[in-house]
Amino acid sequence: MKPSVIRALLKLVQQSDVISFAGGTPDAELFPRPLLAELASKAILEQGRLSLQYGETVGYRPFREEVCRYLRGKGIACEAENILITTGSQEGLFLLSMALLDPGDRILVEEPSYLGALLTFRNFQGQCMPVHCGPDGLDPAELEKTLESGLPAHPKFLYTIPSFQNPAGSTLPDAARKRLMELAVRRGLLVVEDDPYGELNYSGEPLKPVKSHDPGHQAVYLGSFSKIAAPGMRLGWVCAAPELIGRLTMAKETVDVCTDVLSQAIATEFFKSGALASHLDKLCSAYKARRDVMLESIRKFFPAEVQVNQPKGGFFVWAQLPQGLSASRLFPAALEKKVAYVVGEAFHAAEGRGENTLRLTFCAVDETRIAEGIQRLGGVFKDALVAPRR
């Protein structure tokens, strides 16, 4: 195991009065606190005999049913037997690795990709094989060529974050989602779709999960309560074939016995209350405004040589500095100006790649500070461009 670069960096950032575009945590002011407090009180007083007791490893039955209903609304065909409740979707990634990976197994991952997944796969001695990911996510045609070349041989699965990806902010268009699923079926490639940000859609164009195009069980879908409501409740779900759910459940027995039943009982009532839709509207309008201010400030204050994507949802803006500039070497200068980001190298499976890239998170900083922070960062980049390069 290796320590996470991001955890180490976040500690540094939290110690000072910096404007941090580094962490990927939601804005705590937007948690639906009064409603959750009311539902928590009911879950303890009225259902406490169940909600304060150990629960079934596979998940609290009423919650599995609510998750099922929610996923069907996204076009995913499922029954409760397809659902495992996990302690955040991070545990879903852990359990999948535990159940599926043997040392040396190859996993296709987007480049760049979510660090928490890369670390998990590596901890189980999986080999992450990068597939290029542009503003429109991975290219199914390129993936097909890679698979046809036979290298890497027999990948165990493809790990993809098709909507508002962490860290690149990219989104796989609807037609490509269908093509990806067709390719996976044709090639017998298992797709692991991680979708914590899909609901944070600022474009107004609905997006269906890749899994909604799955005619059978070629895709595993991971969802999370963290970005749609509250990450501290640590709730996630896996939707997969009943046989795989059985294996993951066996793995989970040895990890944490069951996911916090009280959280599941509260979340069940949250889903049932019908409050999710209006809560999501509130989140999307707040985060969209921040995204717009960040992109507008970047246009104003970043040198033209710095390229950024235009994320249609989620939390992240991905920036590419001109070749020769290093995001990690510029980090101390940024911190001196009291502004922070995450260096992009951390999100690359292959060592030494993405030195000129960085991730900026707009979700937990208010609009005035976003503009101020981007102006400071623009100054750092401008200074670096006129300085002689190493």
Ligand SMILES: Cc1ncc(COP(=O)(O)O)c(C=O)c1O
């Ligand atoms: C792509 C992705 N997957 C999974 C997770 C884990 O989320 P959680 O365990 O809180 O559900 C995160 C968290 O940031 C993420 O960005």
